[in-house]
Amino acid sequence: MRTLVDLFHSFAPRGDKTALVNRTGVRRFAVSYGELSVLSLKMAALLARHGVEPGDRVLLWGPNSSWWGVAYWGIIMRGAIAVPVDFMSDRGRAESILKLTQAKVVLQSRFKPERLQVENSLLLEDLKYLLEEVAPYPDVVHPAPDDIAQLIYTSGTTGNPKGVILTHKNLVANILQINRQVPIITPEFSFLSLLPLSHMFEQMGGFFTPLYRGGAVIYPRTLKPSAIMEALGEEDVYVIMSVPRLMQLLKTTIERELAEKHLTGVFAALARIGAGLSKPARKKLFFPVQRKFGAHFTVFVSGGAPLDPDVFRFWDSMGFTVLEGYGLSECSPVLCVNTIDKQVAGSVGPPLPGVELRLDGKEVVVRGDNVFPGYYQNEAATRDAFTADGWFKTGDLGEIGPDGWLTIKGREKELIVTGGGVNVYPDELEAVLNKVPGVKESCVIGLDRGAGEEVHAVLLLDDSGAKPDEILARANAQLDTMHQITGCTIWREPEFPKTTTLKIKKFQVKEQVKQGAAAGGAGTTQDHLVNLLAKVTGADPAEIKEESLLVADLGLTSIGRLELVNYLEQEFRLDIEDSQIGPQTRVAEVRRIIARREKGHRRGHYRFWTNSAPVRALRMLGDALLNYPLYRLFVKLEVRGRENVEHLDGPVIFIGNHLGYFDQPSLMFALPREVRYRTATAAWEEFFFGDYHGLDRFLRLAAYQYGTLFLNLFPLPQTSGFSTAVKYMGKLTDRGLNTLIFPEGGHSHDGAMQDFQLGLGIIAKELEIPIVPVKIVGTDKILPPKHTGLPNRGTVTVSFGKPLRFRFEEPAEIVARAQAAVAEIQ
Template identity: 70%
Template sequence: MQTLIDLFRTFPGLGNKTAFINRTGIRRFVTSYRDCYDLALRMASLLEQQGVQPGDRVVLWGPNSSWWGVAYWGILVRGAIAVPVDFMSDLARADSIRRLTDAKLVLQSRFKVERIAAGTTLLLEHLPFLLPELPPSSLINEPKPDDIAQLIYTSGTTGNPKGVILTHRNLAANIVQINSQVPIITPEFSFLSLLPLSHMFEQMGGFFTPLYRGATVIYLGALKPSAILEALAEEDVYVIMSVPRLMQLLKTSIERELAEKHLAGVFAKLSRFAEGTSMQARKLLFYPVQRKFGRNFTVFVSGGAPLSPELFAFWFNMGFTVLEGYGLTETAPVLCVNTMQRQVPGSVGPPLPGVELKIEDKEVLARGANVFPGYYQNEEATRAAFSADGWFKTGDLGEIGPDGWLTIKGREKELIVTGAGVNVYPDEVEAVLNKVAGVKEACVIGLDRGGGEEVHAVLLLDHSGTTPDAIIAQANKGLDGMHQITGYTVWKEPEFPKTTTLKIKKFAVKEAIKQGAEEGAATGSRDSLVNLLAKVTGTPVAQIREDSLVVADLGLTSIARLELVNFLEQEYRLDIDDSQIGPQSRVSDVRRIIEKREKLSRKNHYRFWTNAPWARGMRRFWDRVFHYPLYRSFARLEVQGRENLSQIKGPVFFIANHLGYFDQPSVMFALPPELRYSTATAAWAEFFFGDYHGLNRLWRRFTFEYGTLFFNLFPLPQQQGFSAAFRFMGRLADAGINILIFPEGAHTRTGTMQPFQLGLGIMVKELGLPVVPIKIRGSDEVLPPEASFPRSGTISVRFGAPLTFRFEEPAEIVEIARRAVEEL
């Protein structure tokens, strides 16, 4: 394999084998290798239509998904150069990269609050609608091995990021090198992708490598513990590409669950016992945890940052294989990795086949076909990156053992040289600090006060009450006298600024402290939470205070609350439900939710089993012997527009006006049986679960139990808790179940249709389902809202033609849908 196009040409031969699975948090979408190949050719046609020529740069700024992959391959097929940008980058950085590369086109996401407006832009979320309308490109670019495939911009410790040139030769070489060193991947493997595809560690390990072997890649909508554990439970995952911080988050999630079950002490004893046992014995000993990762889970691959021996031991002692690797963007990216046969804590393993390493002045130097040719339009930086004899200078300090295995000591630019001339590695001091009670996370930097640097600790506290002075004193007991911490600062934001691989941006922390932080006082030149609230609510930053009520003072609507939760989950990688942010919540309360990272234990009332074959059979029987005879004793049903139902392909939203309690059975009996018994109905959650007491509460609970079983109802809240409802509706749609909803939210009292709730637009947008409008007449005459007993009458149900939405925003969807119902 000489180029990535050689890899791309293998896709048609894999046919319907699954290449990508998108788990959006609401829906699950599958893309085969054949589909990926076809869509990439159509993507190339779209790029040609947009004026993109071979050699042009195309910025790719979006979250991980199959559409990111389709866009990437389409760029290469066109002969253009991909410029992936971390989705979490702000607008200023993304637009800076657009200018630096003179990009012809920007592919960005609607999930960014601020988007690039200059030049030609397209939304990645529009590709599902744009590509099917275009013919596949008849031409596939045939690059030379040394042609540029992509430009990756480094995070940059100054304001000037450097564009790393990666050629087809670099990338193809590293794919082959990795698969030679770890030859375990087969087409049965599924990779859980947790890191941004803009980062070369994920791109090589979790994109190119699985596709090279015909394996499957699973993408998540948000990198939060619950989404990861759900994917592990529902998908057959073999490999997780991870970084230490994510492995720590999973560790914390497991420990929290053990603590809730009062099993933490037992777990600790078992871990100590497991240290001297075989891998198979450890797997059996920790079977309850192993089971959470699936029957075929094989390996964690860790990179992007040093893996602490303690974190390695946590997973290793439970019978998990952890392969730590090392590399840089400039080396495409992998240089070393532990092997399946041997894993050494603290070591990043031997070099890959074809990679040469040497140590010069304690710095690791590398050479091989995977090493980049230089920085884009930056000859000065390129010259500085290579030694006189052509070795790449990594900037990392390390040691190569007698067995050829590499150990990384730290970054050269982060090394602290004290006034006494002692070299202090910040990572080693941080490892001590992070074990001290009261520390949520620590960052160690060198501050020059004149006469050499001091070892300065920046502390993110866990609010347990331990004082910073006590923390520093405890840490210094575990440090050599020459490596003592001599100063500290308390960081007041919920999190440290992080890179795409969740490493602390030490240069940003250092800058913030230099700009006015006092020892023992708050820091933070930028409050990311306040900025996020400002973007979502439209409130000026200056008007947002810690005691501001997010609803009353900032104007956070119930729908905007969902948007805020999505951004918080993306930004802080935590589990949060929109019901945790209510009318009485203040900015300080939101900050506390982020800091504590406590998952809300909330009982929901969603029952997917009501769609099982036996439950459908029960409804068929009960309708025939009871519901339909009872319905016909009061109502004569007239049905129009049934021919429109023949156009339905797959699950849809049925939406209807709402006159009374006879609406739902009228629609159901108007539907043909094959649709009737594969349709669930959204019902007002607060009707069943409001603040009711006594017999009223018992009656409403009985109606819920009866309704879920015999009418296939599910609760849809109008005040809070939408997140869980959306996920349940997504699960219904994935199973081919239609959804009936009454978007007015309540019965009309006048016969005139009320405004539709905005939530309908968000549901349609997120679930991606067509909408079938329905007009009901006469049900309010049969059972008026204020009546306690029905009377005889005629009810008519008219079905409209299905509506398909593409680029419309939620408010526009709501208006079009309402007009369609009204015009029936």
């Protein structure tokens, strides 16, 4: 294998083997290797249509997904140069990279509130439809190993970002080096992708490596904790590519659960017992925790920053394997990694085969085929990056043990040199501070006040009320006198600014502390939350205050609420329910939810087991003995357009007008038997679970029990918790089941069809399945909504229209077209 094209040619022969899996939070979409091959060649043809020639740059700015993968391989197979941009970057950074690369096409995402306003732009989420009519690209590209495959732009902490040139040779070399060092990956392995594909650590370890070995990659849409745990519970995950901060967050989650169950002491005792046991024995001892990660979970791979030895020991004590590695984008990116046979806390392991490593003073310098040739159109930066004899200067300070294993001490540019000439490594002090009660997170920086740098701590505190002076005193008591912290600043925002690998952007923190000191405060930043609220509501950012009510003052609509929740999940990796944001929610409360990472708890009334074969058989029996005979006492049923539903290709959404209580049984009995018993009906949740008391409450709960068992109803809330219902519908769809919805949201009181609710558009957009319009006539004469006596006898007509398929339409367009389709049925 000499180029990425050689790797791509291995995809088609693998056929139906799963390559990529999208978990949208509502649906699960799998892409096989064969499909990945065809779609990527179609993508290459689409890029050619948009004027992309070999050697042109294509900007790729979107979240991890199979469509990101299709776009990437399409770029490669067109002979173009991929320019991945961190999805969490703001528009300003993306615009800067666009200008620096003169990209011919921009591939971006609908999930970004602010997009690049350029003419030649495509949405990644639209590729599913854009590629339908495109023929696979017929030309075969033959790049040379030294041709540029992609440009990765650095964070640009001191000016314009620098474009790291990575050639086909660089990337292929690192793929082969990693697989020689850690030769455990098989086609059975699946990787849970949690880090951005714009970051070389994830791209190499969680994209190229599994695809090289024939494994699968799983992409959750958001990185909120519940989405991660759901993926672990439902997918057979073998590997998680991680960063130290994520390892710490997972550790904290487990410790919090233990504390809530009063098991902290038991855990500590088990850890002491496990210390003398083998790793397989520790895995059995901590089976309850191991079980959460799945039966075949094999390894955490940690990179991007030094891993705290205490965090390593926490996971190791439970029998987990943690491979800490080290690298930089300029090195494709991996240079060192621990081995499966041996892991050492605090060490990043030995160099990969083919990587040469030495210390130049205390700085780590390297060379190998995986090391980049230079920065894009930046000769000065390229010269500065290499030693006179051609070794790349990493900028990291390290120590090499007698066995050749490397330990990283910190970044040279972050090293604090005190007035006494003492070198202080911030990472070591932060590890101490973060364990002091009251500290949620810390950032240690050097402040130069004219006599050398002072060691300064910036503290993000929890709600315990701990005093800063006491925190510093406790931390300094554990530090050498030469490494004492001399001052601190309290960080007033919910979180430190971070990269997508969760590293604190220290240069931003330092600048804000300086500005705050000059102004007599702790400094402020451009308010990301305010900008987000302005984008969703259309309000003027200047008018958004902490006491502003989201609904009354800012005009947040019910659909806007769902959009806001989606953005908050993406931007802040939150577990949040739309039920947490209501008419009385203020901006300050949203900020508190973000700061405290308050998880939304909603008790759903969902019973998926009612779709099981035994309950389906019970439903058939109930229809034969009770429901249908009772229905026929009052109704003569006429069915039209039945041919439109007799041969459905996959699950659909049935929608109909809503005249009375006989609508649901009329529509269901009009369906072919094989369709009827694979269809669930959305029912107004508040009808069953509103503020009812006494006999009324009992009767409604009894109706819910009967409805879920014998009518296959599930609740669809009108006020809050809509996202939970959509997720349930996604589960139905993934199992090949249909959904019936009455989108007016209530019965018509005069026979005229009311406006359909916009939620239908969101449901259709998320489920990505056709809508079958249905018109019902006559049920209002049988049992009108407010009728209290026995039903009347009469005729009911149910007419099915042709399935509607949607592609690029937005929710409002979907709703308008669907309502018109129902109205037009004769």
